[in-house]
Each structure stands twice: as C-alpha cells, then as structure tokens.
Amino acid sequence: MMVITGATGRLGRFVVEGLLKKLPANQIAVVARNPDKAKDWASRGVQVRKADYSQPETWAGVFSKGDTVLLISSSEVGQRRKQHQAVVDAAVRAGVRLLAYTSILHADTSRMVLAGEHLDTEKAIRASGLPFVFLRHSWYLENYTEAAKRTLAQGVLRGCAKDGRVAPALRQDYADAAVEVLTGTGHENQVYELAADQGFTLAELAAELSRQSGTSVPYQDLPPAEFSAVLQQAGLPKGYADVLANADEGIARGDLDDTSRTLSRLIGRPTTSLAQALSAMFP
Numbered sequence: 309m310m311v312i313t314g315a316t317g318r319l320g321r322f323v324v325e326g327l328l329k330k331l332p333a334n335q336i337a338v339v340a341r342n343p344d345k346a347k348d349w350a351s352r353g354v355q356v357r358k359a360d361y362s363q364p365e366t367w368a369g370v371f372s373k374g375d376t377v378l379l380i381s382s383s384e385v386g387q388r389r390k391q392h393q394a395v396v397d398a399a400v401r402a403g404v405r406l407l408a409y410t411s412i413l414h415a416d417t418s419r420m421v422l423a424g425e426h427l428d429t430e431k432a433i434r435a436s437g438l439p440f441v442f443l444r445h446s447w448y449l450e451n452y453t454e455a456a457k458r459t460l461a462q463g464v465l466r467g468c469a470k471d472g473r474v475a476p477a478l479r480q481d482y483a484d485a486a487v488e489v490l491t492g493t494g495h496e497n498q499v500y501e502l503a504a505d506q507g508f509t510l511a512e513l514a515a516e517l518s519r520q521s522g523t524s525v526p527y528q529d530l531p532p533a534e535f536s537a538v539l540q541q542a543g544l545p546k547g548y549a550d551v552l553a554n555a556d557e558g559i560a561r562g563d564l565d566d567t568s569r570t571l572s573r574l575i576g577r578p579t580t581s582l583a584q585a586l587s588a589m590f591p
Contacts, residue, residue: 310490311337311371311404313359313395314380316345319410322483323378323490324349330491339370362387364394371402376490379409381426385551388425393432400436406496407433408441408489410482413501413564415444420558421551439496441489446503446564447476447555453585456517465514465527468535468553472560475507477571477579484575503566504579510559516582520590532557 310327314320315338327336333353340346346356359366361382371377377399382391392409399407411426412418426444433440459465485502489495508516514527530538532553539549558564572579 309337309355309372309375310335311339311357311375311377312380313339313378314361314382315349316340316342317380317383319479319483320380322480323380323486324354326483326487327490328352328354330487337375361391361394364390364397367394367398371399371404373403375399375402375404376406377404377408378486378490379407379429381410381429385422385425385548389428392425392429396429396432396436396438399438404438406441406490407436407438408443408486409433410486411442411444413444413446413503413566415442418558418563419561420563421554423558423563441495441497442499443482443486443489444499444501445477445482446566447474448482449476449478449504449580449582449585451476452513452582453589456521456586456589459517459525460521460523463525465510465517465525466530466535466538467510467527467556467559468530468532469510469556469559470529471509471511472562473507473509473565474559475503475505475565475567477502477504478585481571481575481579485571488574488576500570500574501566501568502571502574503564503568504581505569505572506579506581507565507567508582510556513582516586520583520586 315324337355338346339357339359341360343356343358350356357370359370379395382388412423415423415427511527514525518525536549536553
C-alpha cells in the first residue's frame with residue numbers, strides 16, 4: 309500500500325492525483341486529520357485513514373507491514389519534531405518498506421531556523437533503521453507568484469535576501485518527483501536536493517514581475533529586523549515574521565539555491581520557470 313500523510317494539503321493533493329495516474333486506487337491510502345476533506349478520493353476507491361500529527365495515539369494502526377509511506381512535513385513550525393517523531397515511531401512499529409520525507413534544501417548545512425526541525429526529523433528517520441528517501445525542497449514558487457498582485461498593489465517588493473539566489477519550484481514539480489520516487493526503484497537511502505533549474509535574485513523577481521505586469525516594481529533590500537517589522541505591520545505574528553526574515557537571510561547565503569538539476573532529472577522535464585509561472589497571471 310502507498311500511504312500519504314498530510315494528504316489533503318496542497319502538496320499532498322498533487323501527490324495523490326499523480327499516484328492515481330500510475331496505480332489502482334485500492335493501492336493508495338491517504339491520512340488526514342479531517343477525513344471529510346478526502347471524500348472525493350474515497351468515492352474513487354482510495355482508502356482514507358484518520359490521524360493527527362499533534363495526537364501521537366491516533367497513528368496506531370495507520371500503517372501496515374510493507375507499506376511505502378510519504379511523510380509530508382507538518383505545517384506547524386516549532387511543533388514538527390514531536391509530530392514527525394510520532395509518525396516515525398508508528399512506521400517502525402508497523403515495519404514499513406520505505407519512509408520518504410519532504411525535508412528542506414541542504415538541511416544538513418543550512419543555517420535557516422526552519423532547517424533545524426527538518427534535520428532533526430531526518431536524524432530520527434535514520435536512527436529508526438527504516439529504508440528512507442529524503443526529498444529536500446527549496447521554496448515553493450507559489451510563495452512568490454501568489455503574492456505578486458499584493459506586491460503590485462504595494463508598489464515595491466521588500467526583503468532582506470541581498471543578491472542571494474533562490475531556486476523555488478512549483479508544488480506540482482515537487483509532487484511529480486515524489487510520485488517518481490514512490491513508484492520507482494533504486495531510491496532507498498537516497499537524499500535528493502530538489503530545486504528549480506534556474507534560480508533568481510529578488511531583484512530579478514521584481515524585474516520579471518515589472519516586465520510582465522507593465523508596472524514598475526523595484527526591489528527594496530532591508531536589514532532583517534526592518535523586514536520583520538514590515539511583515540508584522542502587514543499583520544503577521546512576530547514569530548512568523550522573524551522566521552520569514554531569517555529565511556531571506558538564508559537566501560542571501562545560498563541556502564535555498566541548488567544547481568544540480570536533480571528535480572528536473574527525476575521528473576523527466578524542465579522545472580516550471582518564474583517567467584512561465586507569472587505568465588499564467590498576466591496572459
């Protein structure tokens with residue numbers, strides 16, 4: 309059985325739909341905190357199992373011996389260590405065949421605050437003795453494209469990434485890689501650094517947004533504390549604003565850039581570019 313945790317999230321939905329193109333529905337199981345959100349899959353023959361990252365006891369019996377499991381990381385920053393550990397423990401008890409995990413790019417060398425929980429999860433999986441695959445993701449390209457219209461309204465793109473390059477890919481691209489790994493062979497105990505074929509600086513992002521929208525949008529680089537303050541003024545909690553500012557500092561260091569083209573090799577096609585993604589918004 310192919311079991312996907314966090315399946316009703318945005319990445320998970322792409323993964324499940326990709327699996328349904330390759331496998332019979334009765335070979336796929338999805339795990340969701342709210343099974344009602346998976347009713348569409350249940351009607352197509354997919355098994356739906358209820359479990360909550362924040363409730364370790366709910367993972368009892370979710371997995372079976374020989375399952376292939378994709379652990380899609382929790383979205384609750386600061387809670388991931390114990391949440392992911394509960395899933396790892398359940399996978400060990402069941403004796404799953406493979407445990408794949410969606411980590412962060414360069415988790416073992418990144419100094420980003422977000423990297424710590426991912427690296428600890430990787431260590432827990434290694435310590436479990438289970439065969440594993442780490443799918444280390446750069447940023448989502450949607451982090452930028454979905455904010456494009458808001459950026460245009462503000463008339464400026466702000467950040468604190470200096471001239472560092474980031475190589476984000478679409479969720480669909482990452483999901484396609486996960487499907488290839490889960491359904492393929494020879495991936496056991498591999499670590500894949502997954503990023504877009506072409507990275508860009510935030511100044512280049514602003515320039516491309518300006519070109520496609522026809523509206524001039526400059527990039528304003530700020531000190532990290534000032535950028536965090538801007539985010540807080542926009543309504544983000546201080547803790548989250550600080551994490552995002554820290555992520556931009558990581559971009560400045562190159563933590564979210566990678567030139568290996570591992571992602572495009574796995575999916576058998578070029579990754580979606582920034583220009584292509586924005587063109588869907590400004591046809």
